[in-house]
Amino acid sequence: MHLRCSNEQCATTFDLHERVLSCHRCGDLLEVVVDAATKNAAALKKLWLERRGSYAPKDASGVWRFRELLPSYDDVITLSEGNTPLVRGQKSADWAGVRNLRFKHLGWNPTGSFKDLGMTVGMTEAKFVGAKAVGCASTGNTSASLAAYAARAELVAKVYLPAGKASTNKMAQAVDFGAEIVQVEGNFDRALDALLEVRDLYFLNSINPFRLEGQKTAMFELLEQLEWRVPDYVVVPGGNLGNSSAFGKAFDELKAAGLIDRVPKLVVVQAEGANPFAWMWRSGVEELEPQEHPETVASAIRIGNPRSWRKSLRGVKSTGGFVMDVTDEEIGEAKAMIGRDGIGCEPASATTLAALRKLSESGKIDRDAVVIAVLTGHALKDTDFIVKNSGNELAALSEVKA
Numbered sequence: 001m002h003l004r005c006s007n008e009q010c011a012t013t014f015d016l017h018e019r020v021l022s023c024h025r026c027g028d029l030l031e032v033v034v035d036a037a038t039k040n041a042a043a044l045k046k047l048w049l050e051r052r053g054s055y056a057p058k059d060a061s062g063v064w065r066f067r068e069l070l071p072s073y074d075d076v077i078t079l080s081e082g083n084t085p086l087v088r089g090q091k092s093a094d095w096a097g098v099r100n101l102r103f104k105h106l107g108w109n110p111t112g113s114f115k116d117l118g119m120t121v122g123m124t125e126a127k128f129v130g131a132k133a134v135g136c137a138s139t140g141n142t143s144a145s146l147a148a149y150a151a152r153a154e155l156v157a158k159v160y161l162p163a164g165k166a167s168t169n170k171m172a173q174a175v176d177f178g179a180e181i182v183q184v185e186g187n188f189d190r191a192l193d194a195l196l197e198v199r200d201l202y203f204l205n206s207i208n209p210f211r212l213e214g215q216k217t218a219m220f221e222l223l224e225q226l227e228w229r230v231p232d233y234v235v236v237p238g239g240n241l242g243n244s245s246a247f248g249k250a251f252d253e254l255k256a257a258g259l260i261d262r263v264p265k266l267v268v269v270q271a272e273g274a275n276p277f278a279w280m281w282r283s284g285v286e287e288l289e290p291q292e293h294p295e296t297v298a299s300a301i302r303i304g305n306p307r308s309w310r311k312s313l314r315g316v317k318s319t320g321g322f323v324m325d326v327t328d329e330e331i332g333e334a335k336a337m338i339g340r341d342g343i344g345c346e347p348a349s350a351t352t353l354a355a356l357r358k359l360s361e362s363g364k365i366d367r368d369a370v371v372i373a374v375l376t377g378h379a380l381k382d383t384d385f386i387v388k389n390s391g392n393e394l395a396a397l398s399e400v401k402a
């Protein structure tokens with residue numbers, strides 16, 4: 001395995017463990033190139049499933065049990081991430097007007113978001129290359145995850161957050177796990193710029209290609225849960241666009257290894273107030289134009305300058321998918337509906353159901369299509385939003401108590 005510049009025209013290669021953040025030739029992001037699988041497809045499927053019956057740490061992790069398609073390490077920093085369920089939500093499906101809907105709930109990970117899938121690989125690599133301190137900029141979830149995994153790895157953790165913009169619950173996690181919090185005036189994009197100026201930190205944002213290696217396993221596991229029957233659509237929220245990039249890579253690799261014979265259409269959903277990628281898609285321009293003042297109730301995806309847009313676009317295009325946006329009001333309605341199914345999620349995750357309702361109403365997708373909505377964060381990640389979104393219900397209760 002090695003690292004390669006993700007710009008296909010450049011494609012400069014680097015050693016797998018070289019400490020480079022971007023291509024020194026063209027400045028683009030890097031990606032891990034995996035070697036062709038050594039086992040045949042049927043043998044791999046069997047092996048991966050068998051590991052679910054094992055308590056060995058690498059097997060018990062829903063990331064590392066797919067290690068034939070990951071960078072290899074003797075020791076890994078793991079919290080038994082992954083192995084998250086695929087659940088039906090009948091009320092949500094009826095509300096959105098789709099008959100074959102399931103949620104892949106990545107919020108049911110150790111720190112409550114999909115970030116753990118990437119962090120186990122990113123932190124393992126940080127430790128492997130001898131980093132002493134790790135850092136990230138975050139809208140909240142990455143910081144919670146980084147803090148937890150850094151604690152396990154015994155590394156110093158610094159997290160850069162947009163001042164006053166991350167949910168208290170997520171910041172509380174970072175504090176609980178012993179990270180140092182640096183508040184940066186402005187939004188996530190500013191915080192990421194500030195972080196990248198710091199020396200002597202190993203960066204663990206999703207521009208780090210090892211993070212995406214872990215996150216891609218969500219799609220390996222999804223396909224396994226579907227007994228390798230490929231769904232028609234996979235719908236995922238888009239912020240900095242790392243996760244959708246990882247999913248596109250997963251589909252490529254599964255197809256190349258002969259594990260699937262076609263790929264699902266990848267649909268990336270943004271919030272209308274933080275929609276540079278959706279805007280780019282609709283207007284057909286070639287380059288993403290960063291948005292100065294992104295604004296949405298879904299604070300996890302309040303991002304105006306998504307760094308991984310090129311990688312994400314590649315996956316969207318190669319799968320025949322598309323990019324769209326939904327309003328804050330639609331997010332609120334969809335989130336409440338997912339709650340009625342007893343599932344719950346954070347606002348950013350609800351963009352997926354909101355998008356499906358729009359798509360089925362406009363006839364853009366067939367009501368019988370097999371659809372997977374990826375829920376990225378746990379309901380308890382942003383309880384302030386629930387209080388506000390519930391109207392007077394919770395406010396009235398606290399008045400009675402007083």
Ligand code: F0G
Pocket residue numbers: 113115137138139140141142143206237238239240241242243244300301346348349376377
């Ligand atoms: N959903 C949730 C719950 C998130 O926390 C994020 C990103 C996304 C979706 C979007 O994923 O950035 O890979 O496109 N949160 C980051 C953070 C930015 O700092 O926690 P993406």
